[in-house]
Amino acid sequence: MFRDALxxxxxxxxxxxxxxxxxxxxxxxxxxxxxxxxAKYINSGMSRExxxxxxxxxxxxxxxIEEECWNARGVSLLESFLQDVHYAVRTLLKTPGFTACAVLxxxxxxxxxxxxxxxxxxxxxxxxPYPNPQELLTARQNDSLLNIQDTxxxxxTFASGGGINVLTMDFTGGPEPVQIHGGYVNAGFxxxxxxxxxxxxxxxxxxxxxxxxxxVVVSYGFxxxxxxxxxxxxxxxxxxxxxxxxxxGVMPRDFxxxxxxxxxxxxxxxxxxxxxxxxxxxxxDVYWRLRPEVTLSQAQADMGEIDQRLAERxxxxxxxxxxxxxxxxxxxxxxxxxxxxxxxxxxxLVLLIACVNFAMLxxxxxxxxxxxxxxxxxxxxxxxxxxxxxxxxSTVLALAGGGVGLLFAWTGTKVLxxxxxxxxxxxSAIHMDSAVFLFVFGISLLTGIAFGLLPAWSAARAxxxxxxxxxxxxxxxxxxxxxxxxxxVASEFALALVLLVGAGxxxxxxxxLRSVDPGFAPANLMTFYIALSATNxxxxxxQTAFRRExxxxxxxxxxxxxxxxxxxxxxxxxLTHNLAIDGRLSPAIGAEPEVQSLSVMGDYFRxxxxxxxxxxxxxxxxxxxxxxxxxxxxxxxxxxFPDGDVLGARIDWARRQGPxxxxxxVGVVADVKHSRLNLPVDPAIYAPYAQSDEAxxxxxxxxxxxxxxxxxxxxxxxxxxxxxxxxxPVSDVQSMDDLMALSLAQERFNLILLATFAGLALLxxxxxxxxxxxxxxxxxxxxxGVYVALGAQPADVLRMIMRDGAVLAATGIGAGIxxxxxxxxxxxxxxxxxxxTDPAVFSAVVVVLSFVALVACYIPARRALSLPPxxxxxxx
Amino acid sequence: MGEQSxxxxxxxxxxxxxxxxxxxxxxxxxxxxxxxxxxxxxxxVQQGSLYPALHRLERRGWIxxxxxxxxxxxxxxxxxxxxxxxxxLEIQRTAWEKxxxxxxxxxxTT
Numbered sequence: 001m002f003r004d005a006l007x008x009x010x011x012x013x014x015x016x017x018x019x020x021x022x023x024x025x026x027x028x029x030x031x032x033x034x035x036x037x038x039a040k041y042i043n044s045g046m047s048r049e050x051x052x053x054x055x056x057x058x059x060x061x062x063x064x065i066e067e068e069c070w071n072a073r074g075v076s077l078l079e080s081f082l083q084d085v086h087y088a089v090r091t092l093l094k095t096p097g098f099t100a101c102a103v104l105x106x107x108x109x110x111x112x113x114x115x116x117x118x119x120x121x122x123x124x125x126x127x128x129p130y131p132n133p134q135e136l137l138t139a140r141q142n143d144s145l146l147n148i149q150d151t152x153x154x155x156x157t158f159a160s161g162g163g164i165n166v167l168t169m170d171f172t173g174g175p176e177p178v179q180i181h182g183g184y185v186n187a188g189f190x191x192x193x194x195x196x197x198x199x200x201x202x203x204x205x206x207x208x209x210x211x212x213x214x215x216v217v218v219s220y221g222f223x224x225x226x227x228x229x230x231x232x233x234x235x236x237x238x239x240x241x242x243x244x245x246x247x248x249g250v251m252p253r254d255f256x257x258x259x260x261x262x263x264x265x266x267x268x269x270x271x272x273x274x275x276x277x278x279x280x281x282x283x284x285d286v287y288w289r290l291r292p293e294v295t296l297s298q299a300q301a302d303m304g305e306i307d308q309r310l311a312e313r314x315x316x317x318x319x320x321x322x323x324x325x326x327x328x329x330x331x332x333x334x335x336x337x338x339x340x341x342x343x344x345x346x347x348x349l350v351l352l353i354a355c356v357n358f359a360m361l362x363x364x365x366x367x368x369x370x371x372x373x374x375x376x377x378x379x380x381x382x383x384x385x386x387x388x389x390x391x392x393x394s395t396v397l398a399l400a401g402g403g404v405g406l407l408f409a410w411t412g413t414k415v416l417x418x419x420x421x422x423x424x425x426x427x428s429a430i431h432m433d434s435a436v437f438l439f440v441f442g443i444s445l446l447t448g449i450a451f452g453l454l455p456a457w458s459a460a461r462a463x464x465x466x467x468x469x470x471x472x473x474x475x476x477x478x479x480x481x482x483x484x485x486x487x488x489v490a491s492e493f494a495l496a497l498v499l500l501v502g503a504g505x506x507x508x509x510x511x512x513l514r515s516v517d518p519g520f521a522p523a524n525l526m527t528f529y530i531a532l533s534a535t536n537x538x539x540x541x542x543q544t545a546f547r548r549e550x551x552x553x554x555x556x557x558x559x560x561x562x563x564x565x566x567x568x569x570x571x572x573x574x575l576t577h578n579l580a581i582d583g584r585l586s587p588a589i590g591a592e593p594e595v596q597s598l599s600v601m602g603d604y605f606r607x608x609x610x611x612x613x614x615x616x617x618x619x620x621x622x623x624x625x626x627x628x629x630x631x632x633x634x635x636x637x638x639x640x641f642p643d644g645d646v647l648g649a650r651i652d653w654a655r656r657q658g659p660x661x662x663x664x665x666v667g668v669v670a671d672v673k674h675s676r677l678n679l680p681v682d683p684a685i686y687a688p689y690a691q692s693d694e695a696x697x698x699x700x701x702x703x704x705x706x707x708x709x710x711x712x713x714x715x716x717x718x719x720x721x722x723x724x725x726x727x728x729p730v731s732d733v734q735s736m737d738d739l740m741a742l743s744l745a746q747e748r749f750n751l752i753l754l755a756t757f758a759g760l761a762l763l764x765x766x767x768x769x770x771x772x773x774x775x776x777x778x779x780x781x782x783x784x785g786v787y788v789a790l791g792a793q794p795a796d797v798l799r800m801i802m803r804d805g806a807v808l809a810a811t812g813i814g815a816g817i818x819x820x821x822x823x824x825x826x827x828x829x830x831x832x833x834x835x836x837t838d839p840a841v842f843s844a845v846v847v848v849l850s851f852v853a854l855v856a857c858y859i860p861a862r863r864a865l866s867l868p869p870x871x872x873x874x875x876x
Numbered sequence: 877m878g879e880q881s882x883x884x885x886x887x888x889x890x891x892x893x894x895x896x897x898x899x900x901x902x903x904x905x906x907x908x909x910x911x912x913x914x915x916x917x918x919x920x921v922q923q924g925s926l927y928p929a930l931h932r933l934e935r936r937g938w939i940x941x942x943x944x945x946x947x948x949x950x951x952x953x954x955x956x957x958x959x960x961x962x963x964x965l966e967i968q969r970t971a972w973e974k975x976x977x978x979x980x981x982x983x984x985t986t
Contacts, residue, residue: 036905
């Protein structure tokens, strides 16, 4: 029995896959039969003509027999499917305009979706590139190495833990001195991430002590670019920031540090023992790996106890200590989660609009082919077969759309990543994989079936007799179908409105953000980061000599004005110090106010064009040996001297060992945004570099204002720096405009994408309503002809048609407003100084959409009116 | 001539074809000729039903087709009985005999 079934299936398949050969064989067989019959008749005495005629008559229709045989061979089921596909492709190719429209519409929707899904998939859904990533935690707060070590010793929940702080290092082993990113770590850091080195080994715990061996683990990129990919590199020495380090390991190519970029890894205890021994300076990013079977809440409870013990033991530094643990993936993806989901929602809307357009195209096509289809139904084609055929057609279209969409997506993803959203740089491996492919295939198939079913179903329900009669236009099916079409157009408008409102809110927020005054004039400013080595510039006088000489040489260049500051605005982080004010009771230790502490030299405020609000600026005379002075910002004055008696007050850093070195406040300058335009300004103190007693402030950023082209300036500055000391790397050369743009990168990324999608949605919706109105007007051409012939004024007819469209548009817009109010709340965190229901944005969007609807209705209406009534009346 | 022939009852064509092929492999024309001959021109097989029947039997695996050379040296498709076809023939023949005997008995008793 089973063998029979197998034979049966095999036979059907064979017949299916070599249809041409099979057909030829059948014909051959039947022809042979016919000839034999003819020969027989001739033998019995008939003439050849008579014999042939007889045989043919007896034989009947060759085609019919063949068809019967074909069915007998049992291929009809499979074959009719292939026939449907064949038929679909053929008819689609016959109407290239329609096909291109449908495929492109879907491809846009599917392509945009896939591109975003690729990112969502890589960022939100894929695991991190570390072994057992679900065990990895990080802390919301930075910590010091001593605290990390204590936690490691006291905890019961962590398998390992470690911290990293990335600082600049100078690598002087190449042709030019370069600044690289040095990861100062403890031995546990790389072990916790769990990635094995490609070559060599990691830093061992025994080496991670004060005075331990100067060993370095390098990244793949550093090994490739600066050590020439030397396979014998292990054990060799390289010069880093004035010391010689032995290379003991090379990390694999795809290894990255979360949130940071590090070229080399050195032990903090070895490379910077002073920093390692500070308990109160929390500068390390901390990572923990859970023991197996331990939950986050258990770890958090454990951490809470340790926090309490540390706070009791070291009240000066650790009072009120509270460490919040969170999964590493959460920490990395959290920043972009809302933005990505909003974008994903937006593209889903675009896809929906595309699908609606697709469905409308199919409906219009079905309507124009109504007679053909009904004729076939009348000739006996089964309803099931007809629906199946239509479905095949729409599925073929959808899959083609998916294919083209995949191409779009591939390009789209590249463009997306080329925009380099800062928050995405943790996820180096954003690529399309099988999940993405399945996703595309799935939505294509679903689109084809779901949106093909709609018109196919409504067409199948139509009455054959009605359709064959001439007056199809007002038949029941026609009304039903036009109701469906109306609903589709209205929903397109609603969806487009939601997207446009979303984009409008982002644009307004971005515009607000852009127009925030940073407090200085960013145009024509270049910035250069320079750090002096500890070996050659160990004390302040040496550093001051270098700085003073460098500024003198720079300012000697005509048309150039240069100054320097420790942490330039938009250049990254900044230092804070605890504040003490002369004559006021100092607050409890651990509760002192924190202020931004900046060192400057040269005419910094004039160079940056930061306005002076009171007192005087710092001058060349505020130097070593002179009375200590400082300038503060307005926020400082507001916060600590609300009565306005700020000038002449004396301040210093709290907790100074020994007597205070009071600085007198001599001036107040305007507030300057430091890290992001949407963050408030912190109180800040500007003090002269020359009067600083913090010799470890060896870094500075040159700010140079010049009208010269930037490339010339860069060369000149480098030359002047190296004329003083050829071992100093000049890095992070950037114009102030670029720095500020960088701080807005994420906002810009969101904006560009959402605006693109909204534009796409508007375009699709416009095409949708235009196509729909054109179709409706063409259906009513006859009617319009009658009106005009009866003396209706063009204006009346125009009004009648426009009313039709206006009702649809208004319905859609109304629904869209309701939808937007519900949806835009989700984007609150992405908006700056804009409420999610901003009336201006809403009204602007409504105006734009109404205008589009108006134009889309007006053009076909105008065209119908321009037909002479005689033509219109004859038009069917 | 046409008026002498009898319409074949449903399902008997398969049996006749199997029986004819039990003697030797034949091509389609010869099958119809043989049936006509043996039945003394009483049974005539229409081409319109012969070939679909042959294909159906082939699909079921009861007969096998193979291209060979005909008596007048032409390429022709020859059908032969398979092992399961032979079994099928016995089954159908028994069923047919039972049926005709029963029908005969019914007709005789009046």
